[in-house]
Amino acid sequence: MPYPEPLVAPMRAELSAFGVKELRTSQDVDQAFADTDGKTMLLIVNSVCGCAAANARPAVRMSLQSPTQPDSMVTVFAGQDMDATATARQYLAGIPPSSPFMALLKDGDPVFVLERRNIEGRSASAIATDLVGAYQKFCGKGEVMGVESTGSETIESGNSEDMPSTFRSIL
Numbered sequence: 612m613p614y615p616e617p618l619v620a621p622m623r624a625e626l627s628a629f630g631v632k633e634l635r636t637s638q639d640v641d642q643a644f645a646d647t648d649g650k651t652m653l654l655i656v657n658s659v660c661g662c663a664a665a666n667a668r669p670a671v672r673m674s675l676q677s678p679t680q681p682d683s684m685v686t687v688f689a690g691q692d693m694d695a696t697a698t699a700r701q702y703l704a705g706i707p708p709s710s711p712f713m714a715l716l717k718d719g720d721p722v723f724v725l726e727r728r729n730i731e732g733r734s735a736s737a738i739a740t741d742l743v744g745a746y747q748k749f750c751g752k753g754e755v756m757g758v759e760s761t762g763s764e765t766i767e768s769g770n771s772e773d774m775p776s777t778f779r780s781i782l
Contacts, residue, residue, distance in 0.1 A: 613690065613691045613692075613693060614659055614690050614691050616691075618659065619659065619688060619691050622657060622658075622659060622663070622664070622668070622688070623657070623688060625668045625672075626655065626657060626668055626671065626686050627686075629671075629672055629675060630675075630684065631655060631671065631684040631685065631686050632683065632684065632685045632686070633685075633686055633687075633688075634685050634686065634687050634692070634695050634699070635687075635688075635692050635695055636692070636694060636695055637694045637695055637697075637698040639695060640687065640695050640698040640699045640702075641698065643683070643685050644702050644716075644719055646683070647683075647716055647717075647718060647719040648718060648719070649718060650681075650682040650683065650717075650718070651681040651682050651683075651715060651716065651717050651746075651749060651750045652681055652682060652683045652684070652685060652715070652716045652719075653671075653681040653683070653684045653685070653713060653714070653715050653716075653742075654685055654686070654687070654699060654712075654713065654714045654715075654716060655667070655671060655684070655685070655686040655687075655711070655712070655713050656686070656687055656688075656689050656696060656699065656700075656708075656709070656710045656711055656712035656713070657686050657687065657688045657689065657710070657711060658688070658689050658690065658710040658711045659690060660710070660711065662711060662727065662730050662731040662732070663710070663711040663730075665735065666711075666730050666731070666733060666734065666735045666738055667711035667713070667730050667735075667738065668711075669735035669739075670730075670735040670736070670738035670739040670741075670742060671684070671713070671739075671742070673735060673736060673739035674739045674742035674743050674746065676743075677742075677743040677746050677747070679743075679746045679747050679750050679751050680746060680750060681715060681746060681750050682750070687699045689710035689711075689712075690710070696710075702716075702719070703721055706721065706724060706726075707726070709726045709727035709728070710727060711727060711730055712724075712725065712726055712727060712730075713725040713730075713742070715742075715745045715746070715749055715750075717749050717750075722745070722749045723745035723748075723749060725738065725741060725742070729741070
């Protein structure tokens with residue numbers, strides 16, 4: 612059962628206030644992913660938990676100070692927009708669901724992920740630094756710096772057979 616909208620509204624507003632587009636339906640999610648050809652997108656799985664309020668949402672806001680940005684930023688709300696969240700997670704095959712959660716996608720493939728375990732207990736500024744580093748590495752014009760153009764960089768840990776070849780996570 613979803614959280615009551617009056618409880619969630621201020622948490623939604625916190626991201627949308629600085630330009631993060633809410634995806635409230637499965638169709639919204641499908642359209643956002645369809646629009647990623649040749650582009651980068653930051654997907655944020657928002658949450659009512661304390662680490663989303665204290666760390667994740669403020670980190671996204673802080674990361675906006677970077678001159679390099681993803682082409683788009685979108686969010687689904689776990690525990691509220693159930694279908695949209697489930698659809699977003701279908702695009703992240705092999706990546707365990709968590710919330711809060713952030714994934715930077717390039718051409719629809721995840722290239723950088725921050726799971727709850729990478730958010731909880733860390734400062735918003737440390738998380739923002741991770742995001743800015745990912746923006747600098749994967750967003751912008753031309754070749755991706757430091758990454759083979761084939762996208763064949765290997766996953767350093769975890770079960771690589773279950774994850775897309777472009778998946779990179781801070782561990």
